[in-house]
Amino acid sequence: MVIRGVPGPSAASRQNVLRAAADLDFRPDPTARTLRRQRSGLLGVLFTAGEPFHAELLEALYPAAEQCGYEVVLSAVLATRTENRAVESLVTSRCEGLILLGPQLDSADLAALAAKLPVTVVGRSAPDAGVDSIHTADAMGSAAAVDLLVSLGHERIAHVDGGRRPGSAERRRGYRTAMRRRGLQSQVRVIPGDHDEEAGVRAAHTLLAEPGRHTAVLAGNDRCAVGLLDTLRRAGVQVPTDVSIVGYDDSRLARLPYIDLTSVQQDAPAMARLAVDTIGTRLRGDSTGAGSDDTGSAGGDVREILLDPRLIVRGTTAPAPSPRHRPAAG
Amino acid sequence: MVIRGVPGPSAASRQNVLRAAADLDFRPDPTARTLRRQRSGLLGVLFTAGEPFHAELLEALYPAAEQCGYEVVLSAVLATRTENRAVESLVTSRCEGLILLGPQLDSADLAALAAKLPVTVVGRSAPDAGVDSIHTADAMGSAAAVDLLVSLGHERIAHVDGGRRPGSAERRRGYRTAMRRRGLQSQVRVIPGDHDEEAGVRAAHTLLAEPGRHTAVLAGNDRCAVGLLDTLRRAGVQVPTDVSIVGYDDSRLARLPYIDLTSVQQDAPAMARLAVDTIGTRLRGDSTGAGSDDTGSAGGDVREILLDPRLIVRGTTAPAPSPRHRPAAG
DNA sequence: ATGAAAGCGCTAACAG
DNA sequence: CTGTTAGCGCTTTCAT
Numbered sequence: 001m002v003i004r005g006v007p008g009p010s011a012a013s014r015q016n017v018l019r020a021a022a023d024l025d026f027r028p029d030p031t032a033r034t035l036r037r038q039r040s041g042l043l044g045v046l047f048t049a050g051e052p053f054h055a056e057l058l059e060a061l062y063p064a065a066e067q068c069g070y071e072v073v074l075s076a077v078l079a080t081r082t083e084n085r086a087v088e089s090l091v092t093s094r095c096e097g098l099i100l101l102g103p104q105l106d107s108a109d110l111a112a113l114a115a116k117l118p119v120t121v122v123g124r125s126a127p128d129a130g131v132d133s134i135h136t137a138d139a140m141g142s143a144a145a146v147d148l149l150v151s152l153g154h155e156r157i158a159h160v161d162g163g164r165r166p167g168s169a170e171r172r173r174g175y176r177t178a179m180r181r182r183g184l185q186s187q188v189r190v191i192p193g194d195h196d197e198e199a200g201v202r203a204a205h206t207l208l209a210e211p212g213r214h215t216a217v218l219a220g221n222d223r224c225a226v227g228l229l230d231t232l233r234r235a236g237v238q239v240p241t242d243v244s245i246v247g248y249d250d251s252r253l254a255r256l257p258y259i260d261l262t263s264v265q266q267d268a269p270a271m272a273r274l275a276v277d278t279i280g281t282r283l284r285g286d287s288t289g290a291g292s293d294d295t296g297s298a299g300g301d302v303r304e305i306l307l308d309p310r311l312i313v314r315g316t317t318a319p320a321p322s323p324r325h326r327p328a329a330g
Numbered sequence: 331m332v333i334r335g336v337p338g339p340s341a342a343s344r345q346n347v348l349r350a351a352a353d354l355d356f357r358p359d360p361t362a363r364t365l366r367r368q369r370s371g372l373l374g375v376l377f378t379a380g381e382p383f384h385a386e387l388l389e390a391l392y393p394a395a396e397q398c399g400y401e402v403v404l405s406a407v408l409a410t411r412t413e414n415r416a417v418e419s420l421v422t423s424r425c426e427g428l429i430l431l432g433p434q435l436d437s438a439d440l441a442a443l444a445a446k447l448p449v450t451v452v453g454r455s456a457p458d459a460g461v462d463s464i465h466t467a468d469a470m471g472s473a474a475a476v477d478l479l480v481s482l483g484h485e486r487i488a489h490v491d492g493g494r495r496p497g498s499a500e501r502r503r504g505y506r507t508a509m510r511r512r513g514l515q516s517q518v519r520v521i522p523g524d525h526d527e528e529a530g531v532r533a534a535h536t537l538l539a540e541p542g543r544h545t546a547v548l549a550g551n552d553r554c555a556v557g558l559l560d561t562l563r564r565a566g567v568q569v570p571t572d573v574s575i576v577g578y579d580d581s582r583l584a585r586l587p588y589i590d591l592t593s594v595q596q597d598a599p600a601m602a603r604l605a606v607d608t609i610g611t612r613l614r615g616d617s618t619g620a621g622s623d624d625t626g627s628a629g630g631d632v633r634e635i636l637l638d639p640r641l642i643v644r645g646t647t648a649p650a651p652s653p654r655h656r657p658a659a660g
Numbered sequence: 661a662t663g664a665a666a667g668c669g670c671t672a673a674c675a676g
Numbered sequence: 677c678t679g680t681t682a683g684c685g686c687t688t689t690c691a692t
Contacts, residue, residue, distance in 0.1 A: 661692100662691100662692085663690105663691080663692075664689100664690085664691075664692090665688100665689085665690085665691095666687105666688090666689085666690100667686100667687095667688095668685105668686090668687090669684105670683100670684090671682100671683095671684090672681100672682090672683100673680105673681085673682090674679105674680085674681085674682105675678100675679085675680075675681095676677105676678080676679075676680090
């Protein structure tokens with residue numbers, strides 16, 4: 001009690017105990033404490049190693065978890081370590097709740113997981129899995145990018161998508177919708193891609209094979225945008241003079257002075273904080289969906305938190321190089 | 331016993347138990363096990379989030395640890411989370427041994443840590459700390475890079491160093507030694523840098539301000555090399571025609587088709603395996619009773635394992651430009 | 661205000 | 677081979 005600071009012991013006993021503890025270099029064993037308390041105080045976080053945006057999220061996750069009295073347990077997704085495996089290790093560690101950063105698990109897996117313990121998905125929606133999710137309004141983000149480009153006079157705007165990656169479907173949808181709204185539906189062009197540099201390189205080659213076709217490209221994320229950017233430049237295309245490029249995530253990459261990429265920013269600190277809060281709420285209230293298990297269809301108490309994106313305009317976007325310059329007409 | 335796979339129970343009982351366990355989704359509680367066994371079976375790994383080379387190391391660390399019967403516990407170093415803090419959390423988790431990826435802790439901190447439990451440092455030497463270390467013969471790596479460049483006719487070879495980053499001192503030394511050995515000591519030029527893209531950008535500007543000076547640059551690592559590469563190219567310098575560039579780490583970055591960077595490769599899988607082995611050895615050989623009180627360091631001399639680097643030649647190195655056509659920046 | 665005792669889930673040692 | 681038992685270090689409850 002003394003060591004834990006619980007009121008009860010007298011000041012005299014307190015002194016005594018404290019001194020003895022110091023003498024013996026006594027440290028309470030967290031293992032025994034966990035065993036007895038029947039709660040680990042552990043918050044499992046699944047992330048992808050080497051992913052810049054995940055590093056940003058982790059940055060905010062640690063203080064948020066600490067503030068709620070949880071300890072963070074990391075599990076890495078790697079080329080040779082699947083998400084299922086990473087999740088498994090978190091469950092085995094007796095985490096009380098799980099935060100999954102940009103997972104690609106399907107709804108069934110997510111639902112099965114959420115039946116065991118509170119799960120919050122970050123960076124994508126999880127429509128039918130019945131789990132809480134925190135993500136950016138990605139459709140709004142790509143729409144904002146399209147709007148910027150249109151206001152700069154661009155019409156032939158392509159989108160290199162992120163395939164099945166988290167958020168890709170909505171970014172694609174936002175692009176399509178915005179193009180349509182601007183009367184540019186005939187110009188819609190979605191190039192299949194991915195969330196890495198290689199995809200950007202491939203997309204660049206596709207674009208280069210269509211000379212004079214596009215004056216702007218919205219990439220699926222920053223890494224893709226960088227591959228695109230470098231490949232186009234090496235092929236002699238001037239960015240942003242000939243082609244404007246917009247990325248997504250506003251990662252460290254985008255902010256590098258020599259990249260200086262216009263990009264859609266996600267509020268990583270807020271996402272992290274909300275993710276921890278969401279788990280905390282579940283843990284305090286009815287913990288799992290064990291009892292009244294509505295698989296999310298009825299909108300029950302499954303939370304989907306949407307954050308607004310923010311377009312950060314930098315040096316890779318400029319007025320369209322079209323024959324007749326079109327003033328910013330909105 | 332069945333669940334743990336210990337010989338003893340009959341096949342019949344085994345069947346029974348296994349089925350019941352599956353029915354109940356039973357999982358042995360690692361907490362109780364740890365408490366009773368008086369050992370956690372945990373191997374702590376400190377890494378830097380977002381660092382490509384660390385991701386590569388982690389990749390190999392997981393299977394290696396599993397093979398030795400250890401579970402990996404990750405602790406991330408981040409902008410707002412110091413190494414000391416990350417290490418602290420690993421110790422609190424009752425890890426039996428620690429693997430530190432490219433730490434920058436000083437000798438005193440390392441020594442204090444190693445007095446508590448077995449510690450292996452990966453990616454740099456730890457001369458006076460009395461801890462085991464696994465790292466590449468970095469001096470040899472940069473020497474090989476210099477040798478390649480010299481054999482291509484380069485003489486004015488600069489080195490952008492990595493300041494106090496892991497391995498930097500030796501890479502710098504290797505560069506200096508190799509230059510001297512080739513009779514180029516008068517050409518030695520070390521530009522202070524770091525292990526990130528920004529440092530490459532700064533170094534590029536330094537080089538650009540010295541027209542006609544250098545025809546080749548050895549960067550402190552791949553990220554630095556990429557910043558350098560892009561900045562020089564954007565300034566109109568042809569790589570490798572005007573200037574050759576060599577990186578260090580052979581990370582995913584270097585292998586990207588549009589970067590195609592000549593780089594010094596470190597054998598990450600071997601480093602990971604050896605790191606786990608080293609910890610395992612210490613843990614087995616240590617019984618605390620050697621008359622001394624140095625817990626983790628019992629079990630013999632400090633081991634420093636050196637691995638040979640390998641130069642991977644790609645597209646950023648080429649014969650030196652003839653003196654007549656001295657490039658603006660080189 | 662303090663002490664005593666029970667028990668968290670597991671493992672190891674021992675008895676049938 | 678199988679069943680029983682003690683106890684890891686802590687927290688909590690109940691008696692003083």
